[in-house]
Amino acid sequence: MRKLMLSTILALSFMLSFSLPALAGSPVKTLPGDITLAQAQTILTAALKKAEAIKVPMNIAIVDAGGNLKAFYRQEDAFIGSIDISIKKAVTARYFNMPTRALGAASQVGKSLYGIEVSNDGLILFAGGVPLVDANNVIIGAIGVSGGSVDEDESVAIAGAAVIK
Incomplete structure (x- = not known):
């Protein structure tokens, strides 16, 4: 039993000694099909422009392909309670690959x-x-947006999403 444990520890140590330096020395790259920070910033800028045009303070969240927060912006006077809502809207849209409005209609x-x-x-x-x-x-x-009516939120999200195509 001791030999098995010792062998396992040595094997893991050996594997880590080769993999960790390689990870530490090389930058992590975005996987194919994942949003880049530059893309997220472009989308965020377009969404903010739309929110400013309709004069509704918004929380705007952008998640990556895995549903992890990539970028976020809270405009002055946007509802604090809408921070979480904007993030969850983005995550919901990504988890089910459809607009939250469509998923809501299917869940009545x-x-x-x-x-x-x-x-x-x-x-x-x-x-x-x-x-x-x-x-x-x-x-x-x-992208998930919250702060106005659902139609206002959706219009800002669509404006952001449109620039990536």
């Missing part, structure tokens, strides 16, 4: 996805979350 009483909002630590099922699809028709992330 009597519909096939009724109750889905309690999955994944809570989802947001009203408009304002939109998948981000690049020029190659690959979903690279999602």
Whole structure:
């Protein structure tokens, strides 16, 4: 038993001695199909421009292909409670690869996805979350917007998403 434990520890040490220096010395690259920071900033800028045009202070969240927060902006006077909502809208849109408005429609009483909002630590099922699809028709992330009416939120999200195509 001791020999097995010692062998396992030595094998793991050997593997780590080769993999960790390689990871530490080389920059982490974005995986194919994932949003870059430059793309996220471009999307964020377009969404902010739309929010300013409609004069509604917004929280705007952008998540990567894995549903992890990549970029976020809270305009002056945007609701604090909408921070979490904007992030969850983006995550919801990415998890299910559809706008949150469409998922909300499919989750009404009597519909096939009724109750889905309690999955994944809570989802947001009203408009304002939109998948981000690049020029190659690959979903690279999602945008979520909150702070106005659902229609205002969705218009800002669509304006941001439109620049990536």
